[in-house]
Amino acid sequence: NDKLKILVTGGAGFIGSHLVDLLLSQNHQVVVLDNFSTGKLDNLPSADRGLSIVNGDIRYSDTVEQAATGCDAIVHLAAVASVQASVEDPCGTHQVNLVGTLNLLEVAKKQGIKRFVYASSAAVYGDTNELPVSEATQLNPLTPYAADKLAGEYYIDFYRRQYHLKPVIFRFFNIFGPRQDPSSPYSGVISIFLQRAQANQPITVFGDGEQTRDFVYVAELVRLLEQAVTTTEPAAMPMNVGNGKQTSLNQLLAAIQDFSSHPLDIRYSNPRSGDIRYSCADNQRVREQMGFHNQYPIADGLKRTWEWM
């Protein structure tokens, strides 16, 4: 039962901070590297002897090198997580999402850190009519965000072949839960809808609301990340992380209406460019390789997130 020292990039963010909590509860040492662009200090425990926090940017290799010193493993979550932000600023997001990833890989190589867990995305499949999407589905990255995530996977595979890196690549579908920041228009849709509903503000639906996503509650995801970073022989192939169920935005809104004491003010507007219509994971691989079983009905996760807001 070895205790590890684990670098979590983006550890002050939504997913990262839940992972940090879990790793600390298991007495691992955690180093968070985060520039607090979307992450928050409030997401992290204020005094935990197992935690050190580096306020720094993954775009700078010397910063990454210092943060990684003495670490046994890396979970690389830092990124500009918004697809729309990448559409509006492809160069800026590329520096973080691709060059930042390369900086981490170089440091892993230099410091002999083998275990590397990477947050890729369902966005690499683009818009497809073949549902659910398995890892064998034709890749079709439609946005700068998706192109960078996919390129990151390919670079990781190069380091695996060339330098014996032991990576685990997950393609996350749509993750939701407490701490997902609703304040930007580019945030995850569930956090925005819940926050608007509670504040009795209008809710904007881009398109007709019949687009679907495969939503995964954050607690389910971080258990998988913890397993991947601590397992002795991890699976190397990219693995989808979804529930295998589609939920449309209109279905989401109906569920949110049930919690809400007043009628929701829903306004339909033009679809976002580059937006994916339907998304649903074939999660057979992650079930077989990691024993992943979602135990969390979406409705329960929604309720918990509603209560957290």
Ligand code: NAD
């Ligand atoms: P988030 O924005 O809450 O977390 C990202 C974190 O990275 C933030 O704390 C942010 O401050 C930090 N960060 C950003 N740029 C940085 C930089 N240059 N240097 C250091 N830190 C930086 O988003 P999240 O939803 O927690 O996403 C975590 C990861 O999971 C991202 O890689 C994202 O692309 C990926 N992902 C998320 C989802 C989802 O549905 N939330 C789905 C697929 C993939």
Ligand code: UD1
């Ligand atoms: C999300 C993630 C992305 C991840 C991808 C994987 C975020 C911010 N984005 O992208 O990191 O790689 O899943 O599947 O976590 N919408 C509205 N109204 C709003 C906000 C959104 O109608 O106010 C719509 C969008 O147009 C889209 C859907 O809701 O059709 C989901 O949007 P969003 O939560 O931003 O997620 P993705 O674009 O799927």
